[in-house]
Amino acid sequence: MVSEEPPSNESPIRVTTMSSSSDQNPNFNLNTQPPSAAEKPLIAVNITAQINEKLTPSTFPQWRAQFEALLIGYDLLDYAKGTLRCPTSAGTAADELCKIHWIQQDKLILSALLASTAPSITPLIATAKTSHEAWKKLNNLYASRSHTRAMQLKEELTLIQRGNRSITEYLHAVKALADEIAIIDHPISDDDLTLYVLNGLGPDFREIAAPIRARESSLAFEELHDLLVGHEAYLRRLEAATQHLVASANFKKTKQSAQGGNSSWSSKKTDSSRGPRGSSPECLYQLCHNLKWKG
Structure with a gap:
């Protein structure tokens, strides 16, 4: 009779991949437990390389679209939106690590927000303690202006x-x-x-x-x-x-007109070459009448 061994109490290790030149099939040790929040690496956003221009009162829609896309790509939008709140510390070491990790990551996002604004806007959110607070202030300041701008653009598009x-x-x-x-x-x-x-x-x-x-x-x-x-x-x-x-x-009409003018000029020239004035029929009749009267 084979005795069953008791299950091990050791926590599984993370996913690892091992391969060698002699073995084409790698061996996997799978970790079925997701990493805790404290184990996630902190992400620092490089604003200079990833945002085209700083936030100004006239570029809020474009800036917001870029910054939201950036946060979504890093899975950090919940910090700015306020849906991922700071965890409370229950007195355990793990909870305390999660809280510290959240604060550090949120401060990195807040720093990115401050760095991505123009000098005239930065003081407006400088007192914000969290990224959500700064994000909310910016939307309250410029969302209404964006709505007015959208109405103007729609009118331009209509006309x-x-x-x-x-x-x-x-x-x-x-x-x-x-x-x-x-x-x-x-x-x-x-x-x-x-x-x-x-x-x-x-x-x-x-x-x-x-x-x-x-x-x-x-x-x-x-x-x-x-x-x-x-x-x-x-x-x-x-x-x-x-x-x-x-x-x-x-061109054809002009050519025909030119040819017609030459014909008229030639006809006049022929008439004038017939001789003196008496050679016309009227002059000949008058000449014969005079001769008969004299005779």
Whole structure:
């Protein structure tokens, strides 16, 4: 009878991978317990290398989008949002380590926030004790301004016209407005963006605007760009052909006018070469009448 050995009380070790040149199959010792908060490494954010420009009153939407993406990538957004709060110390060593780790990581995030703001904004959050407090202050200061800016951008997008710009320049201007609105408020749908573009095209694009409006499926911006650029190229070819025809017609008309003027001049020259004034029929009749009266 085989006796069963009692289970070991030793905690499992972390995942390790071992391989050798003679053995192609590595051996794994798996750790089924997740590491505690105290075992996680502290993360220091390099603002200079990872944020394009510092926060100013006019760049808050762009700055917030970049900083949020950075925190999400490092799994640190919960600190700034306030959803991951500082753990309380229950008197045990492990709890105390978790609390210390949270404070250290939060201070690193707060330092990154301070370093990423312009000198005129830094004093406004300098008294914040946590990253969540600083993040909340910044949103309270500039979120309302961003809402006003979004309304202005939407009005510009509604009223924008192509004018004398090329299709590429016009679409670039529309897309820039839409992207800024998306950063501040929410993304604009493909259908709405298509309507904004079509409303500002002008009468030259009526032929292609009608079938685009009648589509049952949404049109991506890239597809819309290709269609309009192609139609613009068609209009340019048509205009060039029209100008060529007009130039040819004008040249033909001018040539005919020149030939008609030469014929008239030649006719006058022939009449004048017939001789003196008496050689005309009227003069001959008068001459015969005078001779008869004298006779």
